[in-house]
Amino acid sequence: MRIFAISDIHACYRTFEALLQKIDLNKEDELYLLGDYIDRGPSSKEVIELILKLQKENYNVHCLLGNHEVMMLHALRYPHSPEAQSWQHWNGGDSTLKSFGVTFVSDIDEKYIRFMLSLSYYLEKDHFLFVHAGLNFKLADPLGDKESMLWSFDDRPKVNKKWLGDRIIVHGHRIHTRSRIRQNISELDTFPVLGIDNGCVYPKREYNKLCAVELNNMELYFQKNIEIH
Template structure:
């Protein structure tokens, strides 16, 4: 039995299917998805249907990302946030053109059920973006922080590598968890094309929405699995490369 954590998909169904095949995912594998399933490539609605189907066979956790919040709002209210439309939402709306009302309701239920974070028995935390409370996620004031924050990752990146977890200098908000897994901030920003590790934080977003690949990480062995570069799987599209 493995536990695989999977980065931001952004409508790239072809990349998701390729990744699951390359990782040889079986029914005994646990899958933890870090959010942002939609917005970017042309198959957002199809990605959600695929994830719902996967949850029937595998033990899955689907963390909610900021793009998922926007899509959920649109499915519920029928109103498209202009910011969302400019950041991949238009492609998502178009992907729903041939989707039945029943499917849309099922997708809305799926989005509504997504947790903002997941904490396993070994105190490994999974969250889309980050958190700011020095007391941990249970004391976070604003739910939006879980899917917008970048300071957690920025802090981990700038830490002196000589500071260990047993040191008084180790940031208090990191001490509550054995490991923290995030997406949201593409590693492409740092010219890295595989998941990155800083302190006890792992960033699994390898830029599938842009010119990167979709990635999965075995959280026990740290083995990495990746799709092809997603833009090559959608040669006639731009994704979020606009």
């Protein structure tokens, strides 16, 4: 059984679909999606539809909560708040509303809201610990800080290896170049933290790709962004 992780799809449905074809995902595999399915790209609705379709067809797809889902849910609860305005105008929420064909978050179909409300802050499989952004190792129990799981930008945290044991943290949220992701893999014995966000929605040469990692052998797959903007 292969174990894959992909993070920060950011509404790039065609790119996500092409990456799944590239890795030849099958029902014996396990796929961990690390959050930020929506915003910035053009096809938030289609990305979630594809995830729900895979789950309905009994693919082993497990999904984490990302900070962009949290921003959208906040905008749903507090539509007139500064945070809601920031999400819509500065963090890609406008493209998400357009993808769903609505003007207000409250008009998005309830099944998509239920999907976001069902998402986990972290998941574990074998000796891998999946989280969207990171963990707060200043706490005795890093899993007690949900904000850090969603928003942490500490690129080289001082890891509590006694607490972590033989687990490897796999995360997204902070963009890395392809060479940096490969370097992270080469350093896992000394620094067991693997960031896999290759900045799919950022049109710089060293980014602009969606990354998948097969964790049993640490093989990387990259799919260049092919969306029509």
